[in-house]
Amino acid sequence: MAVTEPAPAAVSAGHSAAHEGILRRQSARESAARTYARALPIVPVRARGLTIEGADGRRYLDCLSGAGTLALGHNHPVVLEAIRKVLDSGAPLHVLDLATPVKDAFTTELFRTLPPGLADRARIQFCGPAGTDAVEAALKLVRTATGREGMLAFTGAYHGMTAGALAASGGASDVRVARLPYPQDYRCPFGIGGADGAELAARWTENLLDDTKSGVPRPAGMILEPVQGEGGVIPAPDDWLRRMREITAARSIPLIADEVQTGVGRTGTFWAVEHSGVVPDVMVLSKAIGGSLPLAVVIYRDDLDVWQPGAHAGTFRGNQLAMAAGAATLAYVRENGLAERAGVLGTRMLTQLRSLAAEHPCIGDVRGRGLMIGVELVDPAASGGAGTAVGGDAEAGVGVAGGQGVIGGSDVGTGSGPGVGTVSGPGASGGSGVGAASGSSGPGGAGMPMGDGMTGGTSAGRPLPIASAGLLDRSSRPLAPAPELAAAVQRECLRRGLIVELGGRHSSVVRLLPPLTITDEQAAAILDRLSDAISAAARPHHG
Helix, strand or coil: CCCCCCCCCCCCHHHHHHHHHHHHHHHHHCCCCCCHHHHCCCCEEEEEECEEEECCCCEEEECCHHHHCCCCCECCHHHHHHHHHHHHHCCCCCCCCCCCHHHHHHHHHHHHHCCCCCHHHEEEEECCCCHHHHHHHHHHHHHHHHCCCCEEEECCCCCCCCHHHHHCCCCCCCCCEEEECCCCCCCCCCCCCHHHHHHHHHHHHHHHHHCCCCCCCCCCEEEECCEECCCCCEECCHHHHHHHHHHHHHCCCCEEEECCCCCCCCCCCCCHHHHCCCCCCEEEECHHHHCCCCCCEEEEEHHHCCCCCCCCCCCCCCCHHHHHHHHHHHHHHHHCCHHHHHHHHHHHHHHHHHHHHHHCCCEEEEEEECCEEEEEEECCCCCCCCCEEECCEEEEEECCCCCEEEECCEEEECCCCCCCCCCCCCCHHHCCCCCCCCCCCCCCCCCCCCCCCCCCCEECCEECCHHHHHHHCHHHCCCCECHHHHHHHHHHHHHCCEECEEECHHHCEEEECCCCCCCHHHHHHHHHHHHHHHHHHHHHHHC
C-alpha cells in the first residue's frame, strides 16, 4: 500500500529557512564523528509518544527511539510528572553518590524487576551516565574479583565506545579479549544455523577454555548481549545462552549480560535473559532505565563486591532527574504489562515482515525479539554470498560459503576456503569433538581442533545430529549484503515520515526500535511506510 509523504498543510518559508540554517551550522561546527545526524537531516522541535515534529513542520514516526532509550516514547506523561515533582520539590539535582529519597525509590523499583536469583543478593554500582561506562565498570569488577585479566566476548558484539568497551566489541583488535562465535541462522559462522550451529558455537567455547594449548588463559569474565543490536538484531538462542551459563559457572567465570538496549521490556520480557531463564552474575543497564535521561548502573552478585572505595567513580553518578524518570518508567512498564505487549506485538510485526519478504527478493532475513526487529537487505543479483564478518570486514571474520576467517586461531570456511573438519584429539570435557561426518576434514585442508567426526560423536556427553554433516552445502549460502540498498531504504523511509536506524554487518540491516507504547494502528502505519520504502528503493537497484 502506497503511503504519501506526511507533511503539514503548509510549511512556511521561515520554518524551512530555520531548519536549513540549523543543519548548516551543525555541519560547520560539530565533529566529523557525528553519526545519526548524517543520515537523518531533521531538526526535532516537538515530540510526543511515537511522533517527532521537525523545525520545518514535518512529522515523523520515530522507530529509533533514542537507540532504544525511549521505552515509553517521547515525553510520556508519567515521565514528565516525575521530573516536575523533583524540580518543584527543591531537592538537589546533583549529589554525587549520596543517598536521597529519589535514589532510594529508583533502586527499590529496579530491584523489584530483577530476575529471581539475582535480586535477593544484588549490589548496584551507579556509573557515569552512559552504558559504555557501566561496561567499563563491569569489566573492572570481574577483573578485580577474579584476579584475572582476559575477557571472552563475541563476534558482532557492541558494548560501547570507550577503550575497554570497544575492546570487547566486534571490531576490536585488543588481544586481551578472546573472540567467540555468536550463533545466528542466516549467516551462521559454521554454515549450518539452527540448533546445530548454536551447539557448534557452544562446543567451540568449551574447547577453547579447556584446551591447555588454546592460547587463551582462564578469563576474568564473559560478556554477551542476549540480543545483538548493532550486530544486526541477532537474538541468542535460549539453549545456547543456557549453555554459556553452564560453561561459565562450571569454570568459575563470571557471566556479564549487557542489557543496555535489550532491557526494560524491549524483547518481550522485562530483561532479555529471562527468555532463557539464565541468571547472570553481572548485568549492565542503561538507556531505558533513565526514562529518557542519562543513567547507567551495574548490578552484580554480592560476592563479587570486593573492590575498594572509589575503585569506580564519576561526577555524574547521582542524576536525580534521571532516577525519578527511570523509576516512573520502570513502574509503568511493569504495572501495565508492556513487556508482554511488546512480545505479542513484536511477533505480529515479524510475521507481517516475513510475508513482505516473500514479495521482495532483496529481503534476505527478518529477525528479532519483541520490539527489537531487524530486516536484512541483500543483493539477489549477486553471484556469491558473503562471509559473516567481525567488525564489518569479511576477511577479518568467520567465513561462510567460501569466505575465510579465524576464531581463536583456527580456520573455518566452506567450499574453496579452508574446510570445517577435525583434528583427532579428545573433545571438551572428555567427550568426542566435532568434525565432518566421516571424521575427515572438509574440502581445502585443515579443520576445527574439536575432536573426532560427528557421526555418533559427543562433546561433554552431547550428541550432534548427523544432519550437520551438510554444513559445506554451498547451495544454502546467504546472499551478499546490500548496504547501499539499506541506505536507500532509510532515505525513502524518511521521505515517508519514518525514522529507522541501520546496523549489522556492512550496515545492511534496517532496525526497528519503536516505543513499547505503540498502538496496533501505529504498528500498521510503520510497516506500511517501510514496505513502500523498500519497494521504492529496490526498483532502481534491481530493475
